[in-house]
Amino acid sequence: MKANLADQNPLPVSFADVEAAAKRLQGKAFKTPVLTSQTVNKQTNSQVFFKCENFQRTGSFKFRGACNALMQLSETEKRQGVVTFSSGNHGQAIALAAQLLAIPVTVVMPTDAPKVKQEATRGYGAEIVLYDRTQVSREELTAKIAEEQHLTIIPPYDDARVIAGQGTAALELIAEVGELDLLLVCCGGGGLLSGSAIAAKTLSPRCKVIGVEPEQADDAARSFRTKTLQTVNNPDTIADGARTPSLGKLTFPLVLHYVDDMATVSEEAIRTTMFFMWERMKIVVEPTGVLAAAALLSGVVKAKNQRVGVIVSGGNVDLREVDRFF
Template sequence: MAERADLFAASLAVNYSDIEAAALRLKQQAHRTPVLSSRTVNQRTGAQVFFKAENFQRTGSFKFRGAYNALAQLPTEQKQRGVITYSSGNHAQALALAGQLLAVPITVVMPQDAPAVKQAATRGYGAEVVLYDRAKVVREELGTSLAQTCGLTLIPPYDHPDVVAGQGTTAKELFEAVGPLDLLLVCCGGGGLLSGCAIAAKSLAPACQVIGVEPELADDATRSFHSKQLQTVHNPNTIADGARTPCLGKVTFPLVLHYVDDLVTVSEGGIVRSLRLLWERLKIVVEPTGALAAAALLEAVVQAPNQRVGVILSGGNVDLSQMGQLFGGEI
């Protein structure tokens, strides 16, 4: 860890004071989401498990934290001109609601195959949605081009210091609620939530191990972490649509290398089995991406007997028709 710290310290864009400042901005805006537990899960894993339920956050995911924190700090002129982003759904909804609250026009570039519930919610919060074909268009290029053409400010879904700081408030709240943890499991797409939560964890409980979790079919961050070189993936066919990001970012990659202890992957079947257990036993709606961290523990990819374990449930925006298919029948 010390060697990685020396190598990347100069490029670290976020620290714990940024997360503390974000928490103050979000105090009257974001929900302080509940922490859940399950005797069944504890018995199955041999651990004391605390689930941070961000599926109960505004817009249904942790993304509201980073979106609001970033948007709130823009100069007035940039707010008046408007903001653009690209997102498969959760950041889109989060930025749209933040824009509504702060009176900022929002444009969102979304893939045509994004879950219908996420497209509808994004429009419902007042954003203009621009659809594109994943097979033909690179969303980052389209978003950047529209930002330049229309004079809009780009706030990407994860590779932005203020977004990372906002996401880190998730773990800050968890530690404040339950005290020190031995292990923290966090899903990973572009690394915004993972890096922000890792900063908070290492600041509040330095001995806590932080492990990121990806789908096996979208393992770019895991390969990047272990090779120490940025790896990419193109349109991975995983049910965890929030983890279909092409790679870690310029902001998040150094942070992940510096603060995170390991990254692991889980199978598609493992995601579905874990998702079903969360729905049936905890009685909560969690989306496939939201169950990634839990899957690592429930599928014994990560084992933590006799440890206090935090698990971030990152979101609950689901297409119910898709869930019926995944669970093998009608819900």
């Protein structure tokens, strides 16, 4: 494990936190399937294991972190309620977890969030507050609502409880298939990437962990290489879950400490991989959900004769708007 700037301060999440989250989530989060593809193995000359979080509750890995965070609130915090901001998947996850735990919830969502994600979030019982992402800071709006209504903010990725919960996806994968040579994980705000890297480096120490972003939203890759937090403003990518402005105060040092490299993929690679997984693997995956697979299948990341884990992060696609992907 390499030393770097992250070593100057204690890291905010440990493997013990991930293990505790896994125990907490038993009976609440699904143990998602691991799929393989002869076609992919032949194409990559490797043995590839797809951890399919598109089959998780609410259709993405986000339920893991959301439920783990809400379960640790005090009884007073639960009664008063929570608020979060999300383009969709975290909002849905918080809404369902809050419904299961009888916690009032408000979700701040951009007006251009996929309608299927808005409808699902509302369907789980959340109150939705819409905003124009080109005019309003979601963090500032959320903080204002939290102060006025005495709500607890549950961030989508920059929260130790959320990060630990997300790490259970990689924990499950390695527990099922054994040690890996390489683990590919999509990256938006870095919650899934940092949590998964913690689990991978502990359970499979020789495993190389690579985070994957869209080329048009490459703030984490730039941050990783410069060791200075970089930002991106409302990037134009079909991977809406990766439109986060930057890594977080917690996820940045974790990424620096545990992640071996970052890669970026083109919009065309995202589309091609998404259609491949729909048509050949028969699973519905959203654009953000295929980022890790796109890096492998497009050749951006080479993995000859290796055991490769790929986390498929989500499958919430609005099929009524599928023509926008063409």
